[in-house]
Amino acid sequence: MKIQVIGSGSMWTKYNSACYLIDDKIMVDFPNGACKYLYRLNIIPNTIDNIVLTHFHGDHYFDMPFYILNKSKSENKNVNVCCSKEGKSQMNKISNLAFPNSFKDACNSLNLKYNFNDDFVVEDYKVQRILVDHGRMKPAFGYIFSKDNINVGFTGDTSLCKSVEILSEKCSYLFCDCMLIRGNGKHQGIDNLEYLSKKYPNCTFVVSHLEDDTRKEIKKFKIKNVVVPDDAQIIMVK
Ligand SMILES: [Zn+2]
Numbered sequence: 001m002k003i004q005v006i007g008s009g010s011m012w013t014k015y016n017s018a019c020y021l022i023d024d025k026i027m028v029d030f031p032n033g034a035c036k037y038l039y040r041l042n043i044i045p046n047t048i049d050n051i052v053l054t055h056f057h058g059d060h061y062f063d064m065p066f067y068i069l070n071k072s073k074s075e076n077k078n079v080n081v082c083c084s085k086e087g088k089s090q091m092n093k094i095s096n097l098a099f100p101n102s103f104k105d106a107c108n109s110l111n112l113k114y115n116f117n118d119d120f121v122v123e124d125y126k127v128q129r130i131l132v133d134h135g136r137m138k139p140a141f142g143y144i145f146s147k148d149n150i151n152v153g154f155t156g157d158t159s160l161c162k163s164v165e166i167l168s169e170k171c172s173y174l175f176c177d178c179m180l181i182r183g184n185g186k187h188q189g190i191d192n193l194e195y196l197s198k199k200y201p202n203c204t205f206v207v208s209h210l211e212d213d214t215r216k217e218i219k220k221f222k223i224k225n226v227v228v229p230d231d232a233q234i235i236m237v238k
């Protein structure tokens with residue numbers, strides 16, 4: 001399994017906002033700027049057919065209107081979006097604002113499918129969705145992608161909660177929120193990662209959504225099973 005960290009930063013940093021590309025085929029989150037992030041890596045957004053969204057803060061889905069419009073102009077018209085039902089209507093709202101005269105036609109020209117289930121299949125992966133705790137933003141989801149006994153998880157934005165422990169227990173790699181130095185009711189922090197990395201030594205934690213001071217601090221810790229990625233870094237999981 002190939003996971004490219006397209007974005008590892010929080011909004012107010014020079015790093016791209018947190019999002020990931022699996023096997024060049026599946027995007028986990030699609031933040032503001034995601035199309036540009038991909039172009040800068042020589043990845044053409046319309047070659048990607050699957051978008052899995054964790055929750056509906058702008059820094060996780062605001063480039064969806066541009067992605068959908070571009071898809072409608074390309075030859076490959078397959079789009080699968082996995083998200084919450086509330087998310088679909090949010091996406092339609094911002095897309096109609098962005099392209100009031102063409103969004104509906106763009107959707108009609110696409111083979112556009114939504115998936116609102118807790119368990120689903122995307123490409124060759126079995127995917128399980130799990131509710132996480134991101135303060136007042138509800139629902140917010142984490143995901144586990146499974147294939148050939150490999151389990152790789154994504155927390156999305158979350159505070160430390162039972163679901164993060166389940167993901168840590170099950171997954172060999174967990175791409176996780178570590179925005180802050182000290183975790184709060186919305187986001188995890190380095191203190192949470194110290195706890196998780198000790199309790200779940202078989203899991204490698206790839207931290208993301210990092211504020212600049214958090215990135216600097218967590219690099220000093222040199223925890224064996226914590227990876228602090230750069231944007232564009234590729235992680236292969238076997
Ligand atoms: Zn959020």
Ligand SMILES: [Zn+2]
Binds near residue numbers: 057059060157209
């Ligand atoms: Zn966020």
